[in-house]
Amino acid sequence: MIYKNILQIDDDSDDCELFLEAVEAISSAKxxxxxxxxxxxQKLIHQEIVPDVIFLDLNxxxxxxxxxxxxxxKEEKLKEIxxxxxxxxxLDDIIREAKEHGAEDFISKPNNxxxxxxxLSRYLFSS
Structure with missing residues (x-):
């Protein structure tokens, strides 16, 4: 699936900055x-943001x-995202647990x- 509207949820702002730079380098996705x-x-429940995919940190x-x-x-209007x-x-146990909870995929943060x-190019709409 190719996505055009990305939400990243991660408490590490440096990781988010690097992710944004990679998105901008390969895609025109929002x-x-x-x-x-x-x-x-809360923003998702109140539809303040409506992404087509969520990249989610675990820790x-x-x-x-x-x-x-x-x-x-659990949310009817969000469960399909x-x-x-x-x-x-x-860890295999964590990957398996994430998929059991409904994760579409699991990516280990790369080193470079x-x-x-x-x-990201496998997931994002390119311009």
Whole structure:
């Protein structure tokens, strides 16, 4: 699937900045970052943002990525939005649990910018 309207939920602003730079380098997709999963859930529920895909970090304070995923899948108007886990976690148990909670895919955060662009190019609409 190719996406044009991206929401990234990640408490690490540096990771979001790098992600944005990679998106801009390969795509004309619209990008939004929210650093707090509770805030993101509220904005989604109230339809203040309407993404076609969510890239979600797992390790966040207040509400973890798995907790967020569980909540979004309970919401009738949100449960069909694909959620791609984008995390440093690479353990098979965590990947399996994320998919059991409804994650569309699981991406381990790459170590360099070119790898990130290559990974994202599989998902993003290019201009």
């Amino acid at each position: 990008y939004t970052a929210i650093y707090n999963s509770v805030e993101a859930l 966040m304070p207040i509400m973890s990525g798995l907790e967020f995923l569980t909540e979004i899948k 694909p959620v791609i886990i984008f995390s440093t976690s690479q 910018f070119n790898d990130l662009k290559k990974i």
